[in-house]
Amino acid sequence: MQSQSEIRQEITNKIIESLKKGKIPWRKTWSGMSGPRMPTNYVTNRRYSGINIPILWGASQERGYDVDYFATFNQWKSIGASVKRGEKAIHVVLFKPVTKTVKDEDGTERKEQFPIIRIFPVFSIHQINSETIEPLLNQPAGPEFVHEQKAEFERVVAATKADIRHGGSKAAYFRSPADYIQMPMEGRFESFPAYAETLAHELGHWTESRLEWKGTYAEGELRAEMAAVFTVSALNIPDSNDLTNHAAYIGSWLEALENDPKFIFKAAAAASKSADYILSFSKPQEELVDERDEAVAVS
Numbered sequence: 001m002q003s004q005s006e007i008r009q010e011i012t013n014k015i016i017e018s019l020k021k022g023k024i025p026w027r028k029t030w031s032g033m034s035g036p037r038m039p040t041n042y043v044t045n046r047r048y049s050g051i052n053i054p055i056l057w058g059a060s061q062e063r064g065y066d067v068d069y070f071a072t073f074n075q076w077k078s079i080g081a082s083v084k085r086g087e088k089a090i091h092v093v094l095f096k097p098v099t100k101t102v103k104d105e106d107g108t109e110r111k112e113q114f115p116i117i118r119i120f121p122v123f124s125i126h127q128i129n130s131e132t133i134e135p136l137l138n139q140p141a142g143p144e145f146v147h148e149q150k151a152e153f154e155r156v157v158a159a160t161k162a163d164i165r166h167g168g169s170k171a172a173y174f175r176s177p178a179d180y181i182q183m184p185m186e187g188r189f190e191s192f193p194a195y196a197e198t199l200a201h202e203l204g205h206w207t208e209s210r211l212e213w214k215g216t217y218a219e220g221e222l223r224a225e226m227a228a229v230f231t232v233s234a235l236n237i238p239d240s241n242d243l244t245n246h247a248a249y250i251g252s253w254l255e256a257l258e259n260d261p262k263f264i265f266k267a268a269a270a271a272s273k274s275a276d277y278i279l280s281f282s283k284p285q286e287e288l289v290d291e292r293d294e295a296v297a298v299s
Contacts, residue, residue: 025058042069069125081130089121159282174205200228218252226271
């Protein structure tokens with residue numbers, strides 16, 4: 001049985017491998033077909049979060065999966081579907097809290113809780129036999145409803161009541177002491193998705209003090225980068241495919257990943273919470289996901 005550190009190292013190694021190939025596993029850069037924009041459990045309809053997102057997207061990139069639905073063998077079976085013969089499972093891990101009794105120096109006993117990682121297999125909807133599933137997989141990619149998505153994005157941003165100032169600068173940044181976001185005018189961007197990702201990135205930085213997060217510059221940029229992708233994807237905004245700002249950071253991300261197997265776990269969990277925080281001002285709480293019970297892919 002793998003230890004906790006071995007599991008984390010295996011997941012980290014997969015992400016390092018993707019980055020070295022020039023693929024960023026927390027960005028969905030391919031054209032999806034029908035189905036959700038975010039990795040989702042087909043049976044429970046719960047959205048995956050935290051480290052789950054880049055790992056499941058990474059698996060989809062490797063295997064050529066277009067639809068982001070996953071479930072366990074028994075979950076597929078429960079709806080009358082079956083796994084195709086010879087299909088290889090995606091090994092996922094589940095975080096479960098464990099409580100143990102510890103003693104302080106004075107002998108006082110207290111309860112301490114910590115997460116344990118468990119591994120189990122899941123299968124993509126592309127690996128399933130089912131008459132009800134086939135039509136979903138055979139549908140062409142739907143149209144991008146940019147106008148509706150733009151209106152929804154603007155509604156979500158306005159609900160945060162963040163101080164966002166447009167114009168007067170060609171750069172986008174969050175000014176921490178004064179607590180405001182500076183943005184170029186939308187017309188300066190190549191597309192609305194590029195504008196939305198940039199503003200969501202700065203909103204990611206805006207959440208840091210509100211969620212009491214600290215860390216290195218590289219960790220902060222990775223957290224904001226992932227939070228931006230998670231936020232716009234949750235709103236069905238297509239990926240801008242603009243990776244021009246990533247070259248300067250990939251080296252530092254790789255160094256951090258190679259030095260600390262927990263780095264990507266912490267960054268992804270923080271980014272997921274940041275995205276949920278941004279969405280929480282306009283979304284019902286029941287639509288947001290509790291990461292503690294979510295599974296993540298490691299194959």
